[in-house]
Amino acid sequence: MKEEIIIAGFGGQGVLSMGKILAYSGVMQNMEVSWMPSYGPEMRGGTANVTVVLSDHRISSPILHTFDTAIILNQQSLDKFEPKVKPGGVLLYDSNGITRHPERDDINIYRIDATEEAARMKSTKTMNMIVLGGYLKIKPIVEMENVLKGLKKSLPERHHHLLPMNEKAIQRGKEIVLEVSLVT
Amino acid sequence: MSELRLMKGNEAIAEAAIRCGADGYFGYPITPQSEVMETLMALKPWETTGMVVLQAESEVASINMLYGGAGCGKRVMTSSSSPGISLMQEGLSYMAGAELPCLVVNVVRGGPGLGTIQPAQSDYFQAVKGGGHGDYKLIVLAPSSVQEMADFVELAFDLAFKYRNPAMILSDGMIGQMMEKVELKPQKKRWTNEDIDEMHPWATTGKKKDRERNIITSVELDSEKHEEANKRIQAKYKELQEKEVRYEAIDTDDAEYLLMAYGSSARISLAAKEILRAKGLKVGLLRPITLFPFPVKQLQNLTGQLKGILSVEMSSGQMVEDIRLAVEGKVRVEHFGRYGGVVHSPEEVANALEQKLTGGK
Structure with a gap:
């Protein structure tokens, strides 16, 4: 098994930490993992993305140009990464702020209204965990038990009281993710 | 633990x-x-x-x-x-x-x-x-x-x-x-x-009564003596070259083409090797772990079986010079790399090997 994922959105949306939690979940499941952020003179409101690879075998390149899955949280990232999903791959996006929706018919497209749902749950900061839940529903490559371990490892101890809220957000994400169009 | x-x-x-x-x-x-x-x-x-x-x-x-x-x-x-x-x-x-x-x-x-x-x-x-x-x-x-x-x-x-x-x-x-x-x-x-005194008697840890004082310096104005000091340093480099070379060879046994890369480029080249192997080309990867000492002998041992070597570096071509020195003209050696902060993709590396070494077959 090898899963190559790009997660992209605005800085501050929790893109990098979603990637880290996913990667740590992989570590807890004894997989090989890599987490490679775009780094640079970026700031809140700018774009942020991270490439995460989970594999049963040694990982070669941590920087990739095509992906099995793209998790997209803003329009710029959708424009940039929609063409880079491998045919038959997965594109999961949050429709908040999206004006041009995905158009490809050779990939599996899913939508998750995570920003809206996080606002409804009155915890906007867990938006990224709702998205993660949506992804894990589509591709259950790591056991929930290991996701929770990964989450615990990723959060500093002073934030451990937030674990139940994050778990709830992941569960909610699994419930609300929508199929838009699938490759038959 | x-x-x-x-x-x-x-x-x-x-x-x-x-x-x-x-x-x-x-x-x-x-x-x-x-x-x-x-x-x-x-x-x-x-x-x-x-x-x-x-x-x-x-x-x-x-x-x-x-x-x-x-x-x-x-x-x-x-x-x-x-x-x-x-x-x-x-x-x-x-x-x-x-x-x-x-x-x-x-x-x-x-x-x-x-x-x-x-x-x-x-x-x-x-x-x-x-x-x-x-x-x-x-x-x-x-x-x-x-x-x-x-x-x-x-x-x-x-x-x-x-x-x-x-x-x-x-x-x-x-x-x-x-x-x-x-x-x-x-x-x-x-x-x-005490550990330092025992293991590294050259260190300046305070003069002991039973020995001369230790002097740490790079200056020696007597040229004859300075040549001796240089010879001592050069002898260490020779010993390093003989004893401390470290490298990783992947799929080199039957390789006809060799990717040579270190660090990040070795990761990308490993992915490129997989792409090229899937196309049926016999490609191996030699990854120097020590850049000095450079794996000269290990590379020379492969030259007989190789049709070409591609050095992959995120530079305009630096390690490629050491590869050329090592193989002494016996194998064709080409360079590929993006630079100035651009990281090459596995696909770019695979294409470069095909174009530069196999004539684009």
């Missing part, structure tokens, strides 16, 4: 330094390696192992602090990125001349000048050919994973002290910034003063 963690290459350097019992870190912040000192400051090793962590006023100061620490037989290190490493060249030359061990980590970014903060491998010449003035070399290790970032800290210190010569970990922004799974080794004790 060893411990499994997910961490950045830069963080792994800091953790490994504390755990292997390093005595001191002296540095000045620069992207893309600032997490090394940030992690050390957060871990506060001065409260646990007694390791000193100090932000110096400049890179020039850092390297001279290393000279002082190393002169006392302490395991001292610094880290920086390309422009900062340039500032340290004078100090490194003095340390090589005075035969002082230390560890310098270069998390390379694109140059020349201030350049960019994105990854590059354009400091290869500076690292392996000396860098400062005079006839000297650094022991150069090139990690290609976060695990190797951690493991090479202790290895670099061991080699530096064994050969009394500065050692460098030549990394880049990609390995420094990426996170991978790392197994951290258990905490080791720092050397006591």
